[in-house]
Amino acid sequence: MIKKFFVTLLATTVLLASCKSDDDVKELSVEQRNSLDDQAIEEYLEDHYFHPEKGVLTKFDTIKGNEDDNYQPLKSIAIKDPAGYYYAMRPNVEANGEAITSNDESKILISYDVKQFQSTNDLDTYNNKYASIIGYSSSINSGDGSGVYDPAFYYYKLNETQISNGVGREHVEFEYFNEALKKFKSTNTNGSGLYNFQGVIILPSRLAFGRKRMYTGTSVTENHAYRDVSFIFNFELHKVTPRK
Numbered sequence: 001m002i003k004k005f006f007v008t009l010l011a012t013t014v015l016l017a018s019c020k021s022d023d024d025v026k027e028l029s030v031e032q033r034n035s036l037d038d039q040a041i042e043e044y045l046e047d048h049y050f051h052p053e054k055g056v057l058t059k060f061d062t063i064k065g066n067e068d069d070n071y072q073p074l075k076s077i078a079i080k081d082p083a084g085y086y087y088a089m090r091p092n093v094e095a096n097g098e099a100i101t102s103n104d105e106s107k108i109l110i111s112y113d114v115k116q117f118q119s120t121n122d123l124d125t126y127n128n129k130y131a132s133i134i135g136y137s138s139s140i141n142s143g144d145g146s147g148v149y150d151p152a153f154y155y156y157k158l159n160e161t162q163i164s165n166g167v168g169r170e171h172v173e174f175e176y177f178n179e180a181l182k183k184f185k186s187t188n189t190n191g192s193g194l195y196n197f198q199g200v201i202i203l204p205s206r207l208a209f210g211r212k213r214m215y216t217g218t219s220v221t222e223n224h225a226y227r228d229v230s231f232i233f234n235f236e237l238h239k240v241t242p243r244k
Contacts, residue, residue, distance in 0.1 A: 028228075030211070033119075037204035037230050040119035040129035041086055044202070044232070045075035047128065050090045055197030056113070057234045074200065085180045086202040093198040097186030098240040103155040103178050107243045108186075110154070111147040111195035112235040113138045118205075118228055136231060140195055147191025147238045154178060162215075171215035176207040177233060184237050191238040201233040 028036065049071040051058040060068055078088040089095075100106035114136040119129050126132070135141075139148045156172040180201040187198060209226045216224055 030206075033228055034204065034206050036119045036121065036129065037206065040117070040131075041202050041204060041230065042075065043128050044117075044130045045078050045086070045088075046073050048074050050074070050088075050197070050200075054195060055090045055093065055199075055234070055236070057115075057197075057200060057232065078200075078202075081180065083176060083179065084204060084207050085176050087180050087183055087199060089184065089199045090197065093187070093196060095185045095187045095198050095237070097188040097237075099183075099185045100178070100181055100240050103150075103173065105243055107150055107241050108154060108181075108237060109147045109149050109191045109239040110151065110235055110237050111139050111145075111191060111197070112151065112233060113140055113197075114153070114234075115232040116226070116229050117232070119230065130230075133232070145195070147195070147236070154181075165220075167215050167220055171213055171220050174203060174208060174231070176203050177201055177231075181237065186237045186240045189236070189238045195236050197234050198236050199234075201235070203231045203233075205230045 048057050048059050049068065050056070052071070057074075058068070060071075060073070072091075074088050077091070078086050080086050098106075100108060115133045116136040117130045117133050120126055120131040121129070122131070123129070137151065137153065139145070139151070152172055153174045154177065156169050158167060158169060180203075184199055187196070189196075205228045208229060208231050209224065211222065211227055213220050213222045214224050214226060
């Protein structure tokens with residue numbers, strides 16, 4: 001799973017690099033990027049909802065024959081945490097299991113579909129500030145679609161070579177995804193049946209890799225394709241157990 005994660009990472013890096021907008025010719029200041037990310041996320045929340053069948057994030061008016069005008073936009077139920085991340089719990093999903101304490105203490109079984117975008121002011125090219133939404137990592141579109149234990153963005157176990165080369169867990173894991181995940185309880189399902197996404201967590205770029213260094217699978221660098229990229233996690237937390 002770890003190797004597949006970095007193969008996917010490389011593929012999406014190439015795709016993301018090809019989708020860079022003119023905003024990147026002259027890099028925005030940190031303050032400008034932070035403000036633009038928040039504006040883009042607010043637009044995304046207004047434009048999307050939890051599909052009632054499986055909880056997949058769906059854009060309004062994009063499914064032919066689907067009358068979705070009466071569905072709740074994410075914006076009506078999403079919360080912005082003081083730390084800066086956004087999260088929303090899908091209504092009427094039974095989740096009464098354990099919650100994580102930390103990724104060091106809690107092992108998880110999770111189904112997920114993670115997307116990414118780079119916010120933009122180029123509204124001549126795009127219809128919104130979240131521009132193009134592309135895939136980052138997905139359990140439901142990999143293998144048999146079952147949930148996975150401890151995906152790398154949640155908990156990454158370094159080997160000796162990586163440690164000696166200066167790779168740290170902070171270069172792979174999303175710290176603020178883990179913080180946001182504490183808001184959710186597990187559904188106590190086995191992860192091998194049909195997923196039923198219970199929520200969404202959105203990290204603006206400043207809470208993801210932002211302008212920090214990350215591990216690409218070959219090296220640690222700050223000149224990576226995920227610079228200034230925000231992430232959207234749609235997921236079901238199946239189980240939480242103590243890490244041994």
